[in-house]
Amino acid sequence: MPDLGFEVLLKGKNMARLLGGLGTAMQISMISVAISIFLGIIVGILMAWKNPISRAVTRCYLEIVRIMPQMVLLFLVYFGSTRAFGWNLSGELSAVIVFSFWGTAEMGDLVRGALDSIPAHQYESAWALGLSSGQVYRYIVLPQTVRRLIPLAINLITRMIKTTSLVLMIGVVEVLKVSQQIIEANRMSSPNAAFGVYLVVFLLYFAACWPISLLAGYLEKRWR
């Protein structure tokens, strides 16, 4: 077996540091995911609402998020807020703000898509049966929307977890940064450590995202 430099992970607290870095990444992404899902549903309803003002506003918001790379948003919030308002936001808080800002827009668009995908005749049939608007949403629209949303939302959530690797640019030491630190600290003694360490990082990301996929599969089956 080729030398993959796994021994560097056994040195000192390296493995614990790597797991700590994963913890940081998960903390940022999970808080952002929770905020994004909550606000995303509200934004999604607004996007689907046939009101020209709400459509225009949400459309603008979505386009801003789409055209701005997350990297730029991170710099804008972390350094820009200090320049503009003198706020000294921590890297972690800036990351949560940016990821929620991004996640809410994308989640909103997913909710809009799911709501739009319910055919108009279902509303009409329900109203014809004498259901109130609230009942239509509660018994007809919502169950179908949520089921259609799950796979899309999972894609977004796992993407948010993986994108946390960008926060190293604003001084937050997360799993990828720790792995680079370990590789570089052992550049001379274990030149091949990059392979082993990145392999472990791959497995850690997998371990973080796989349970979410499993949960999604379970929910999709349960709510069929």
Next chain:
Amino acid sequence: MMKKSVINILKTFAVWVVALMLLLSLAACGGASKGQQEAGEASAAGGSGSDQGDTVFRTLDEIKESGTINIGVFSDKNPFGYVDENGEYQGYDVYFARRIGEDLGVEVNFVSTEAANRVEYLETGKVDIILANFTVTAERAEKVDFALPYMNVALGVVSPDSRVITDLSELEEGDEVIVISGTTAETYLIENNPEITLQKYDTYANAKNALENGNAVAWANDNTEVIAYALQSPGYTVGIPSLGSQDTIAPAVSKGNESLLAWINEEIKGLAEEQFFHKDYEATLQDTYGMDYEESLVVEGGVTKQD
């Protein structure tokens, strides 16, 4: 009917939430460029000596009072700034940073920086000092204030023992030199020795393989890189340890932070007495570069050899 009105209230509420978020985001965009101007004005004011309360940086007294100094270092550039297996910052820059904290009587809070965001950290005052292998250039000096240097950096050329190149004039017709694209070595050779044919590679690993396969007669790169390479690879020698313009590495502070800058300069001059940076070299760089390069790399008391 009841439920319908609840939904309507929810929608109205949601419109306001989104409108507010949008407004905030626009304010952040618009504010950023305005803030940049303000920062520029503030630093100009600081430079002329007047002490405005609205500056981005912390003065020496403010740092002392707070009990902590924020120093931006690399966390993945062994042996200059890196994190060891116990999670402790180590390296040539870090050794100096610790001494600064000790002499100021404050705790050092290390901030992990990247090459691309070092200037930004100082411009926003998010760190007090950058000690991250920061090469002094005229372009950077417009945005930050450099203190006295504490290390030399130049280009170097490594070649096989079978034919050691000790001067670029030894290169004959048809001899090629390896460089990594985008490095200062490439720029320097194109500018000053256009007659030399260059072989360009994108990565360190490819350039290394090319030299070892004998694709070219020599490899030009930062001298610290080629020295470290030659020490690790028997059969290769650094024939030219310093080529071209000597650049220096120095601590940097936010533009206009005169009190801190003056203190660092005094500190560097004072440390010459005990040959501090030689000790620093021996503690952190010797394992990588050996003893032969101590005099050419270390700058003591801020005085470079050319002065």
